[in-house]
Amino acid sequence: MELKRLNSDVISKIRSSFNVSNVAQCVFELICNSLDAKASSVAVRVNLISFKIQIADNGEGITKGNMELIGLRYMTNKCRTLKEFQKQLNTYGYRGESLASIIENSIKVSISSRSTGSSETFIKTMGKDVNIEVKTTKFRPSIGTTVTVFGFMSNIPVRQKRVIDEIELEGVKKCLENLIIINPMTSFSLRNDATGLLLLKSPKNADIIGxxxxxxxxxxxxxxxxxxxxxxxxxxxxxxxxxxxxxxxxxxxxxxxxxxxxxxxxxxxxxxxxxxxxxxxxxxxxxxxxxxxxxxxxxxxxxxxxxxxxxxxxxxxxxxxxxxxxxxxxxxxxxxxxxxxxxxxxxxxxxxxxxxxKVFGAVQGRAFKRKSDEAFEKENNVEKGKNSKTEKVLSPGTDPTQAYEIYDSGKDLVKPSEHKKIVSILRKPLEIKVNRESKIKKQKSYIETDLNQPYHTSEGLDKEFLYSKPNSNEIQGKNFLLDKFLRSAQISNDLDQVLKLVILMSVLKRSWNRILLLKKTLKII
Ligand SMILES: Nc1ncnc2c1ncn2[C@@H]1O[C@H](COP(=O)(O)OP(=O)(O)O)[C@@H](O)[C@H]1O
Ligand SMILES: [Mg+2]
Structure with missing residues (x-):
């Protein structure tokens, strides 16, 4: 028999490459596109009667030029070369296939978007029986994209029939939950459009614990x-x-x-x-x-x-x-x-x-047990209730650079029982409010100036750091304690109290900046 290429509709039914063929997967792929477009808010609506799925986001939107090409298989703005692909990609998407597959499996897909810097909103509708063209549409008040899928799985009606609403919606919910946890800074909502019920809502959170x-x-x-x-x-x-x-x-x-x-x-x-x-x-x-x-x-x-x-x-x-x-x-x-x-x-x-x-340092706490006070004192050759090393370090006139060496020797200068107290103080959330922007700025400057944190320099992490709150809390915590220390140093003649705070500081962070401040403060006393 003559060799002939299968008709495209047959290919779309049997194709073995990437195929979006269930509702949860469709929602997942569309949300991933919103996240890749840096959306901080994503709203999902699912109707399992008409199989209409809609995802609206406030991401960076799609330009008119990109709108012309969107929906074609292997069209992507996320990855081009093999080298790029082999790197640690910072996006969910990279193959440029999901939209094309969703379009193949639906009656039609409409995408409306207003991109950053544009005053116009464009709309494009794609499907087998649709005249594809990019049109301007009613002005969208904010930047972002809305993708609406009509009649999803219309080319696989048997699968459509097998859909049991509860199970399918549970799958969509689970898919959203997975993305919510790992994208704490994005708010999500999921609504059952057939009933109007809100199934899931998650606000913007400061971190993954949130x-x-x-x-x-x-x-x-x-x-x-x-x-x-x-x-x-x-x-x-x-x-x-x-x-x-x-x-x-x-x-x-x-x-x-x-x-x-x-x-x-x-x-x-x-x-x-x-x-x-x-x-x-x-x-x-x-x-x-x-x-x-x-x-x-x-x-x-x-x-x-x-x-x-x-x-x-x-x-x-x-x-x-x-x-x-x-x-x-x-x-x-x-x-x-x-x-x-x-x-x-x-x-x-x-x-x-x-x-x-140690990025999270003492503020986050670390999971190791402490030795008993006795064992500690024996090991460090300390008389009960007295830490000779701290005395030596902090007696007036001591060169603070020596103090630094001792702090950094790896030996614990804080008694186990005291350490517990310190950790409990540090774990208390600090009531310091900063707005989002200044928070980000603070974090950035921390990354740039604090070269003592090797993990911030590892690939990909400096660009995007998931656990923002512990990080900024840590900075705030240290500043807060430093402030306390300085104030108490100014008003207190009780050297013992000052010594305790110095030890606290050394546990918190053994950085040069603070040692220098320490030097200054000791001079004041
Ligand atoms: N919500 C969206 N916001 C901005 N651009 C989008 C959105 N959805 C899709 N796109 C654009 O469409 C392209 C194709 O999407 P897709 O088929 O999912 O492939 P991929 O995500 O692998 O690139 C994306 O690369 C992106 O440029
Ligand atoms: Mg994608």
């Missing part, structure tokens, strides 16, 4: 945030100190994309079980599960994500690095490698390549 708690209000905020880097892999982990009866509080992401990885989930569970096995903790006996958000960042070239559903399967080129980082972060959280971390000096190469970040 977005987690906006979805799970029953969960308290006993979280610990840790970060580990090795080679080109960075893992940020948010762990809760309690357990749950279900696995639903376990979120795993790779480059912000929600993924399904039973292998990683089981590995994490085993580490928890190992810790609690000896203690006969309920996690081992009754099925109790840890609660966490686990975010792996790595170059796209070492990971394979099969994006065939909203929670993609994930495969790594080398699981060894991933598992090593996972062990490190979990053992730190569980207090299993306390020795190793306590002994690490601030800028040791080990810490830079594979250590637990």
């Amino acid at each position: 977005s987690f708690r906006s979805l799970h209000q029953d969960i308290n905020d006993s979280f610990e945030l840790l970060k580990v880097s090795k080679h080109k892999v960075t893992i940020e982990g948010l762990f809760h100190k309690d357990f749950s009866l279900s696995k639903k509080y376990q979120y795993i992401y790779v480059n912000k994309r929600p993924v399904n990885s039973p292998k990683l989930q089981n590995h994490i569970l085993k580490l928890f079980q190992k810790k609690y096995f000896a203690q006969n903790h309920p996690i081992y006996e009754t099925k109790k599960y840890p609660m966490y958000v686990f975010h792996i960042r790595c170059p796209s070239s070492i990971v394979d994500i099969l994006s065939n559903s909203i929670k993609s399967e994930v495969e790594f080129q080398s699981w060894d690095v991933i598992m090593a980082c996972t062990d490190k972060i979990l053992n730190t959280f569980l207090g299993l490698n306390e020795q190793k971390i306590e002994k690490m000096s601030l800028y040791s190469p080990e810490e830079v390549s594979c250590g637990v970040s």
